[in-house]
Amino acid sequence: QVQLVESGGGLVQAGGSLRLSCAASGRIFSSWSMGWFRQAPGKEREFVAAISRIGNSPSHADSVKGRFTISRDNSKNTLYLQMNSLKPEDTAVYYCAAAARFSPSIRESDYATWGQGTQVTVSS
Numbered sequence: 001q002v003q004l005v006e007s008g009g010g011l012v013q014a015g016g017s018l019r020l021s022c023a024a025s026g027r028i029f030s031s032w033s034m035g036w037f038r039q040a041p042g043k044e045r046e047f048v049a050a051i052s053r054i055g056n057s058p059s060h061a062d063s064v065k066g067r068f069t070i071s072r073d074n075s076k077n078t079l080y081l082q083m084n085s086l087k088p089e090d091t092a093v094y095y096c097a098a099a100a101r102f103s104p105s106i107r108e109s110d111y112a113t114w115g116q117g118t119q120v121t122v123s124s
Contacts, residue, residue: 009118022096038092050104
């Protein structure tokens with residue numbers, strides 16, 4: 001198993017940037033493909049971005065493409081989400097998740113382990 005802890009959330013003005021981190025412990029980090037999801041108040045959780053075990057083939061939701069970038073550093077057991085040009089509609093709790101597969105997935109059901117989430121609030 002792997003344990004995941006997100007950090008880096010906070011309050012930012014529209015147009016600003018944040019970098020989320022997800023620190024992993026337990027089973028070898030490179031055994032897992034990783035993803036970011038988010039859940040806004042009153043809405044279902046949605047896919048944001050995903051990346052393969054070795055850090056290639058990143059996938060981003062259309063709503064964040066060109067603004068957000070997923071990456072990972074397997075030597076540091078850490079997943080990242082660089083978020084630029086933030087908009088009020090990006091306000092949500094952001095979760096990282098681990099999937100026992102090589103390639104990235106956009107499906108929640110593929111992810112076995114989830115972090116506790118970190119709040120991102122974008123003011124207008």
